Amino acid sequence: GGSTEVGPRAPVPPVSAVGLAPDEPLRVVATTSIVADVVRNVGGDAIALTQLMPLGADPHAFESTPQDAGVISDAHVVFINGVGLEVFMDRLLASAGGNTPVVTVSDGIRLLAFAGEHADDEALADEDHGEDDPHVWFDPNNVKVWVANIESALSELDPDRATTYRENAQAYLAELDALDGWIREAVTVIPEDRRGLVIDHSVFTYFAHAYGFEQVGTITTGGSTLSQPSAREMAALQEAIVDHGVRAIFVSTTVNPRMAEQLARDTGIQVVPIYTGSLSDASGPAGTYLAFMRYDVGRIVEALR
Amino acid sequence: MAPLLEILVAPLRYPFMVRGIVAAILVGIVCALVGTYMVLRGMAFLGDALAHSILPGIAVGYIVSGGGRGPIFWWGLGTGILTALGIGALGKGAQVKEDTAIGIIFSGMFALGIALISTMRSYAVDLSHFLFGDVLGVSPSDLWLTAGLAVLVSVIVFVFYKEFLVLAFDSTLAETLRFPSGFLHYLLMVLIALTIVVALQTVGIALMVAMLTTPAATAYLLTKRMAPMMGIAALIGAVSGIVGLYLSYYVSVASGAAIVLVCTGIFLLALLFSPRRGIVRGWLQSRG
């Protein structure tokens, strides 16, 4: 597969510079640990970053406390993934956010419909965001859009440190390019006929699209961890696993692996746990976004080669 | 400023805290009023059931409207009222007990909702939100809606106090007094549905069930008359809302959970120390 073309630059919401004291950092909030990690890389020491969702949280379900709301209320800017991932936060942001600008880091990414179907232009034109897959970070090229969005937002809020942000962003973009290259290299060992991916819920849409895989099927249909398959879909998935010679079922660490385990047992393949919606803690194997991608791709390669 | 005052005032800096407290008080009062009837008629679970039952309505509303919050609310409300009327009809026909009627319709509707969602193949129907609610995410317009509801429910409960009392206590008497039993029965069901759907918007299922049941049950331990029971229940509901939110602010517990826990705590105190039916009193009596 070729490189994903980056869509038009995101129209960052009109933010204006906030007056900061010389050594006062910009107060920044990010929702998931993955968004937070990218923001940290762009902002560096110049910002005071708060990550809203704890490590290991399923971003599809989360409840906030008054502290969370207070943090948002006191912040200069909030970065969210968007694309319907943090549905729970709409009202919290509307309520506590008040004047706090909210930046959707995924703005400008070319979105794909979930469940493995490649987005065609029709789907893009369709304003129905419920059909878009929110798991954009499985393609580092999408994260490059994040970086651009984050950098421009931070710079406009805090023009004095714009240079720092630009330098940090440049450095990190380079690392993302390196990651993209590394992934392309790593997956070459997987033969063409083994590039079928099965996963608990539809997180591999962008990964498959970028690196020449096919998301053969998911256990829960739709993009949510919160639904249940029918017997027909399970049967179809089992057939697909056999037909495509799928070697493994990947399961998020935050999701119950029961169905996957049974299906794997019946078809004689293995279950491989990976990280999807959240990083591990710093000492774990997926403490940063870069490590997270390397870890997951490592597991994929290991399982499918 | 005195430290205590400081403690009380500090959270009020945030407008969302103020809105949350107002919402919790309003919901606490309305739920207590409506919940009194539910507790007395053995329908404590109607809240939980209705909240789950509106799922298919929400799913259909989502499909039809393409995801707008407004239409989904009205679809939910419509389904809630229809379900409440269905439960009312099934329970009134005396074919099955009221709680069984609730159970059947609840699980049937919920299953229908899940089936619909599973064919929709879309996840945007925000289930977890309905489960946990989010009293801190209450918008000013939600607040107006809740306040409007609170006034409506209070007025109806006040106007029909006599009639609802007789209906709940002795339906044969209601018949012989020629009260329009059917109308009143369904009016109460609609009131309950209205309360639940609006409360759901602001506070979520778990919190709502607690607000419907626990204050009314606590008040039941403390008085032997209906009107004071409603008053005490409303007071407990409101106090739990305030204390719970402060607790949530200072201890950092999820706000809905904090309110429920305060509520449950008050119930336990009443259970132990009620002058009328308290355990401690019974225990003291049996010893001397």
Add this chain to the structure above:
Amino acid sequence: MAPLLEILVAPLRYPFMVRGIVAAILVGIVCALVGTYMVLRGMAFLGDALAHSILPGIAVGYIVSGGGRGPIFWWGLGTGILTALGIGALGKGAQVKEDTAIGIIFSGMFALGIALISTMRSYAVDLSHFLFGDVLGVSPSDLWLTAGLAVLVSVIVFVFYKEFLVLAFDSTLAETLRFPSGFLHYLLMVLIALTIVVALQTVGIALMVAMLTTPAATAYLLTKRMAPMMGIAALIGAVSGIVGLYLSYYVSVASGAAIVLVCTGIFLLALLFSPRRGIVRGWLQSRG
């Protein structure tokens, strides 16, 4: 092969279908037996309540065990039994009605669970699974657990049939016959808790509530005696499980939802056409 036979056999090619059907039948039977008592005693909601109440146990189990599935199950079971005993004590003390006791403890425990989880700040405890369950994800060892439970519950229900009957119908008689009412009451609560926690593992809350309530209520419309009521309920539970899974296979509806919908459908048929209390019969009678 005849087309009908082909239709019946085709899904059985998949081992998960066979396991799912066996699990649905077992759970259907056990829930029907236990559910009969729940429906007759007006505790239709105990299932939903207990299922939610074990949340704090699961949370603590998660913290203590560091996420192992086995220990979490036992923590859940322990919490379930404790909660059931607590509800039993509160309802037996006659301080409040049984359904109110259930409501209070349910919301209190659920809130405690949410509070615990929100301080843990980890959602690794998988809530959605408990809500929807997955009868298609049943493992052979789950199946053995369920079968063991089915045998245990059936034996106890059979052995204590007389005693449970008297206890449910007329507790004063149970006292004068010197049945160990307390022991039996708590035994029944423990049975219910056991059923619920095990069924939860296999089928999830929504399905379980339906299996506890709907078949028993349907049977209630069809017979005027207790033993046949249990038998018919068990039959309906088992049939719903089988038909529902075939439906899920051929029509592609979420499996749990399909089972519940079949179950609800049978109830509606009984409601319309029951020879004893059916609506159609009543209507025919009133016309001539």
Add this chain to the structure above:
Amino acid sequence: MLGKLGVFEPVVHATGAAILDVYELTVGYNGTTALDRVTFHLNVGERVAVVGPNGAGKSTLFKVIAGVLEPTSGDVRVAGCSPRGHICIAYVPQRNDVDWMFPVTVEDVVMMGRFGRLGLFRRPGRQDRAVVRECLGIVGLAELAKRQISELSGGQQQRMFIARALAQESTLMLMDEPLTGLDMPAQERILALLDVLRMQGVTVMVATHDLNQAADYFDRVMLLNHRLLGIGTSAEVFTTAHLRDAYGGQLRLVETGDGLLALNDTCCGHG
């Protein structure tokens, strides 16, 4: 507002009409026939005792007249209208299936009898409270007015429901075995009350199993066993043939000056 919709509309009596007309009334419970073509009339101010064996259909008759049960066929008119339209019927059922733990006091329950006369929006006033106090006094519960209802003895509960029926100040009182569980002074007081009610033009129907009470305290008696076996003075109705029809041959009968009397005890043997 609801009055306009006809929901709470009071019914104006057709003057001069008999207060109660029952015509060819038949009631069946799936399969069994409880009442079989029963026809009779009551005049304003009459006191009628309804007697008959267990399962004769007495309670069924009362329920239909009170409007809480639909007849299978036949016609019931209270002051010329259908019973469903009436708010001036007071009914004491044989068994009160109420929740005894309900948070109401004795006083509250009796006050409910007044609710029919208050419209929507009106709260009970001073006069209503006076009536309630008076009715409680009549049944001898004045001292227990503030008790929660579960704290009453069986007879006290029964008295409370009689007081509630009295508080309704209705023109037709239906009391299904109201003296059940009352001690003798209380029974005397209720029976004495019948005279007062008659003076107020209240029509009273009472079901009872005590044939002597029926003969002594009521203007007419009605003997029922699914069919109406007779209605008239006790001398007309309590004939050997009628009583045999109703109770079978097991009743001890005693000849008195006024006619036949059936006895269930031997008190007269002492006299």
Add this chain to the structure above:
Amino acid sequence: MLGKLGVFEPVVHATGAAILDVYELTVGYNGTTALDRVTFHLNVGERVAVVGPNGAGKSTLFKVIAGVLEPTSGDVRVAGCSPRGHICIAYVPQRNDVDWMFPVTVEDVVMMGRFGRLGLFRRPGRQDRAVVRECLGIVGLAELAKRQISELSGGQQQRMFIARALAQESTLMLMDEPLTGLDMPAQERILALLDVLRMQGVTVMVATHDLNQAADYFDRVMLLNHRLLGIGTSAEVFTTAHLRDAYGGQLRLVETGDGLLALNDTCCGHG
């Protein structure tokens, strides 16, 4: 298995002892005293009527003896043991708070009376079914045996509970106003049954409001009004002074050959 744990263990009677000893029994409901230091004894085979005004404490006494209510102080011994240990007490409560829609037939309810005699694991046998049929015959419900219990009239329900108590074949029967709502032939039959029970050595305590019945059909009468006013033959107990104490001055008293009799009707006036 449970028998070993002492849960289902039957109690062996201390022979020769009085069947019931009540000593200084006091029962208070929060605040009010229902029974005040009541002491008496019953011998095997006696038939005792308990009379007293509403709220006298009759039902409270029965509940304590049946073991369903804990006394505040004092002692109750049935055949020398505490009532909680006994399975040979049959108790017909004044009000049966059962769910009438429960899926049981009349037969099933009467069969429940037999469950005390069956151990764990045993199912009712042929003999049990015969006893049930017989008891249904005695109360005249044989034809309604297969009915669901909500399909009974008030009197028929009461008969069913009496049949259940009979089916227990116990040595001490406590019946709290059992004749409530029964028609006269049925009352006669139950009262006639008392003789049969006496021959079988069954001790019977019956609460009633009918002083004449109490005097005529029972060996001894007990007059209760919170305190025990008297226990003995009706001539000893039903004295003007005692009855005044119990009922106040409102009772009409008639002098008979046997002593004083209290009347609640005027039947003797006719004779």
